[in-house]
Amino acid sequence: DTAVSQTPKYLVTQMGNDKSIKCEQNLGHDTMYWYKQDSKKFLKIMFSYNNKELIINETVPNRFSPKSPDKAHLNLHINSLELGDSAVYFCASSQGGARGWNEQFFGPGTRLTVL
Amino acid sequence: QKEVEQDPGPLSVPEGAIVSLNCTYSNSAFQYFMWYRQYSRKGPELLMYTYSSGNKEDGRFTAQVDKSSKYISLFIRDSQPSDSATYLCAMIYRSSNTGKLIFGQGTTLQVKP
Numbered sequence: 060d061t062a063v064s065q066t067p068k069y070l071v072t073q074m075g076n077d078k079s080i081k082c083e084q085n086l087g088h089d090t091m092y093w094y095k096q097d098s099k100k101f102l103k104i105m106f107s108y109n110n111k112e113l114i115i116n117e118t119v120p121n122r123f124s125p126k127s128p129d130k131a132h133l134n135l136h137i138n139s140l141e142l143g144d145s146a147v148y149f150c151a152s153s154q155g156g157a158r159g160w161n162e163q164f165f166g167p168g169t170r171l172t173v174l
Numbered sequence: 175q176k177e178v179e180q181d182p183g184p185l186s187v188p189e190g191a192i193v194s195l196n197c198t199y200s201n202s203a204f205q206y207f208m209w210y211r212q213y214s215r216k217g218p219e220l221l222m223y224t225y226s227s228g229n230k231e232d233g234r235f236t237a238q239v240d241k242s243s244k245y246i247s248l249f250i251r252d253s254q255p256s257d258s259a260t261y262l263c264a265m266i267y268r269s270s271n272t273g274k275l276i277f278g279q280g281t282t283l284q285v286k287p
Contacts, residue, residue, distance in 0.1 A: 165217030
């Protein structure tokens with residue numbers, strides 16, 4: 060299946076822990092994104108990479124660190140997890156996303172719960 | 175004030191009804207306008223997009239953009255229970271060189287059989 064995939068789908072962890080979420084796309088796209096969706100369904104961009112180069116870095120705590128080992132992968136590492144980090148995190152990809160608009164394809168999401 | 179405002183609902187309608195979903199925005203620099211549909215526990219998927227004022231139709235769905243009023247709408251005709259989902263409007267600035275989407279909060283729609 061051609062798609063954007065994320066692992067894990069669910070993540071339950073204690074405050075203060077460090078965790079990672081992985082994203083892979085096999086669509087051949089050159090741009091990947093991380094979004095956070097809060098409990099009110101508000102979806103907000105966090106980061107974007109184009110050809111492994113960081114092009115969007117929103118006002119996100121530096122506890123969040125994205126890493127793109129290649130064009131097909133974009134991982135998100137979160138240090139010292141806090142209660143407010145509980146949300147659904149979506150990965151997305153597009154082709155040629157650096158200018159104008161190109162359709163973004165979203166993954167199924169990772170539901171993070173911090174206890 | 176958010177850049178894009180969308181009534182979160184929930185909106186409940188009987189099957190067969192015409193549904194109207196709306197977003198307003200404050201910055202006239204937005205150029206591209208999209209509607210995404212998100213089923214429960216799934217990722218958003220693109221439903222329609224447009225970049226000019228006027229109407230765009232695709233089956234039972236019509237997207238409408240009024241740039242002078244800074245207002246966009248999505249109409250669903252003959253609504254079906256399978257249309258029950260959250261609908262998110264999204265926009266991109268004319269000058270964007272990052273592809274950054276600005277989303278509305280999403281409207282939750284329930285179509286009752």
